[in-house]
Amino acid sequence: MSVFSIAWDSICAHRHSFFVAVLMCTFAAFLSSVVIANAVSFSEKEKKYSDSVISDHEKTLLVKPLYPDTSSSFFDGWSRFLFEMNRVNECEQSGSFFRSVIYSEDENGIKPGTEKMVLLCIDEGICNLGKAFANGENSKLVSDGKSIPILAGHTYAKEYPVGSSFTCRGETYVVVGSLPKDAEWIPEEGISNNKDAYSVERCFVTFTDYLEAHPYYGLNGAYVILQDNANVENAKKLLKEHAKTCGIDISVQTIDSYLSGVIRAKQNSERDFLKELSVIFLVCIITVSAGNIATILLRKREIGILYSCGYSRRDILMSLIAEAGFKAVICIVLWYMVSLLSARRGWYDVWAIASDSKGIFLILLICLVVALFAVTTLYSGIYLVRKKPIEMLEDCG
Template sequence: MKFKDKLLMAIDNIWRRKLIFLINTILGIVAITLLAMVVHMYNRTTYTNKEINRITVLSEDEIYFLSLKTFNFKENENLINRVLDFYEEIKNIETVNWFGTYAIDDFFLDNKIEGLEEIYKKYSSVSDSMFSMYQLLPIPIAVYEDKGINRISMNIEELDITGVKTDSDISELNITDEYIEVLVGSELKEYFEKGKIYSYHQSDEKVSIKVVGYLQEDSIFYKENVLGGAPVYICLDGYMVFPEKYNYELDVYGSAITNNAMIYSHDSDIKNKIEILSHKYNINVDLNSLEGIMKDTLKENVMYQNIKLLVIFIFILTVIAYSASGIVGILTRKNEVGIFYSCGLSTQNIISTIAIENIIQLIIVYVISALFIYTKFLESNASTLSALGIEKDIFIRYDSIILLAVVFSILMVVTIFPAIILRMMPIGSMVNDN
């Protein structure tokens, strides 16, 4: 039997069994869409939880994040020594199991502040937990004089959508060979003059920025919650807004100077002890437990987790229905299979024709699902979906595509399997089966 005839027969069979094909297609689309959502939810959750769980496997309330509120290293050199001594004493507390610092940039005007680097060298912690901590706290990314500065990269349109206003009519932020155009939050106005160029060192690289405008006071920006759940709102007053093209994360991760620390301790009194030390060294600090941070975040996650479970459940049901529909479809064609066989079609021909039918259906399901995902439906429900932790790019993730392909290959085999079983039965009886 020629391949062309198999293909035509498969298409013909699909066309003649339109209703069943339509039902299977709908089931397939629902299943594939749900699977993509589940994969995305799973990946997002496990990516973040993997990092957090490495910390929280110890115990959430035993992890503390310490942030220095004073950054004025330049004017107060003694501060460096006090910070060093402060950290040293914390580290030497018997009940402190682990102490580490993580990095931010130092921000200066062509003068490097070496004190911070000294702190980093002594207490730097090179671990994956660094990255996770950035996701948990609004950590100052840079220090300028006595001000901690946070950095965010985005395009102007995102600011417009949220309603954040600038004082000048700026449509985009550019990156030139000489500098990067930035917007500055209201709290940083007194430090950075409009039109002026400032520079700093990031590792060995010199970065120059030009202030092109200021954000209005109380600029609130809506940002999706990387832990899932409801979005978070960021006050951009203490931020510098960089162009979207500027790689924010690498910049942060590659920083070399530190003013924040993480402490792990079973001691229920550790907070008091650290507060006493901070008074001793006259260092203004914020001390938060991971539990406290997670509590608020996880409250919002409960609904998200429940939705995820529901989606998984519906996906499993849909897959079962899709498989059952395919199997039932084959079993109701026993008579037809017997007739084909009696007319001279070989076992291999029959099975391959059925396989082609399934492949065609699979392709149609996949294409329609992809179109469905990328239609206006998603666009118009972006905020709702974003709250569920679903992004529009769920189909371009390679791991989603591979998993989808594997699952539906299995489904395809499942629907062919009955045809193989059919062959083991006496074909003579199948011809008369109605």
């Protein structure tokens, strides 16, 4: 009882610094959980997307547009792909981004420019067009007769079995890929933040349409991946000729080399994310630790007085631990409330709070915060109580 009483007295007496320390720790815990959530989410989505791309490439040819800003080595190859995907997310608000992946295949092999492909563009800029199309209005691209068929409007937002065909604006298209359900266009909201960011990459355009579209979107070339190793030279030849005709740069590589690049870049991006994660996490841990240690060590004089008035080492240490316990409980409750609010409002993904998190994560995070408080309190507390009373009372004259 006495220990809690001492701790409570101390909290009441130092309520301002206690409050500041709690806020600091809450902020650090929240920041940590957001960082972890993003890292976990990134890792999961990356794996999912990587798997789906590999799966798609068993049947398809992929053409990835090259952007002018490809100089950064981090964004080379697969990383650049991820960058583009992230850009899609960012540009959901701006509506100024175009993203396309071109699939093409028929029984005779690869035929760039074939019309047996379909566009399912669903990034914001295209979605606006898609919306216009769905509403019966003409967008710039649609009205100029170059007709990139845009099927992102909710009218077409469904899964199209690979191999099926349908008619749109008088033209027949064969579906060579499918649009995930969760990538649907919602007229009032655009693409929801909660949707899988990677699904918005599932864009299918004809090569011709791509070529027509690329100057408009500032693209400077195409990146083509051939799935059929037996037909590589023929495909390369065709693509190069086509590119020469159209005046663009086209890079060609086989699916095997592309996939090995994917794996390598995936490992690199994971490593980079781990670096970022560990740095931010370290900053959070240092914030919590430093806050807690400082609030204890700065009370050296007070503890010296308590010591000289008869408190035992055990009393002082236990009261410090009890105080840290109060602090940790308040910090965890605050963190949980803020995180819940944030997750529900969709402001941030928060580890251990978002709907796809497991309960064990919450327990883990609580244990982590408690452990952090316990270790830092014990460290600073033991450091103090091991001193002679007279050393602690140096300031008292």
